[in-house]
Amino acid sequence: MSQHYKKLGFKTPENYFQKSKNQILATTINNENKIIKQQTNSYFQLLVAAIFITSLLYLNFSNLNNQMNDFNTNSPIISTILSDKEITDEYIVDFLTDIVVINEFKIPK
């Protein structure tokens, strides 16, 4: 077959086919290995990000649950619910006055 190409006058650079083979393998096999490595790295990064987001969400929800459980029983509304008392303006004013007094009260050194 190569005789035909000689007749056509086609030539190739020296050691062309060996160099070309190396070039082909470099752009296919070696490139794929790089892509696999990059994919492994990105999977690892995704995993770390997923763990971080999950832990953030978990902490957030557990705080929310604590806040929901730790409601203030001194609140006029809640205490009235608990004691079946009627919510009156007078009751709320009393409650707020108590809070102000407690907060403003300072023990002298």
Place this chain on the structure above:
Amino acid sequence: MKEGALLKILKNPASKNEGFRLLVDLYQEKIYWMIRKMVLSHDSTNDVLQETYIRIFKGIEKFQEKSKLSTWIYRIAYNECIRFLSNESKLKKVELDSNDDNYSRKLYADVYFDAENLSLKFHQILSELTLRQRNIFNMKYFDELKFTEISKITGININTIKSTYYLVEKRIKKEINESAL
């Protein structure tokens, strides 16, 4: 190595790379010369060859074995040549039934072309053929492919291929004989 054995190696992810090395060894020169006759210059052939192997590497898992592996490889190379020629002529679709006006220019611009008397005459005749005629002639005469294979590679009807080849062969013989007188 038989195609079936090579395919088994290629389709196994663990041995795909080794199989691909074998495939490059087996077909590199054949594909190179097939492309070279279509695109003419060595540098362009090198580019098309690279693209062809990248496509083969990416697509080998999808090869459904409806044809021979070599036919599938030649078809990819042929399509890459058509794509290259289309880009070169800035046309969306290369005209298979028209002559390549730049045939001689491309040939002489290539530093890896060594013109002799016979090759010049041969190229002169080839340059007067349409791209379709030239491809069919080259594949049969130089690449020694069967008519059925050429039909599968080019997507051209087998009867058209046969009649085109015999017509071109007759014309070449006649012109070479006349120039020898």
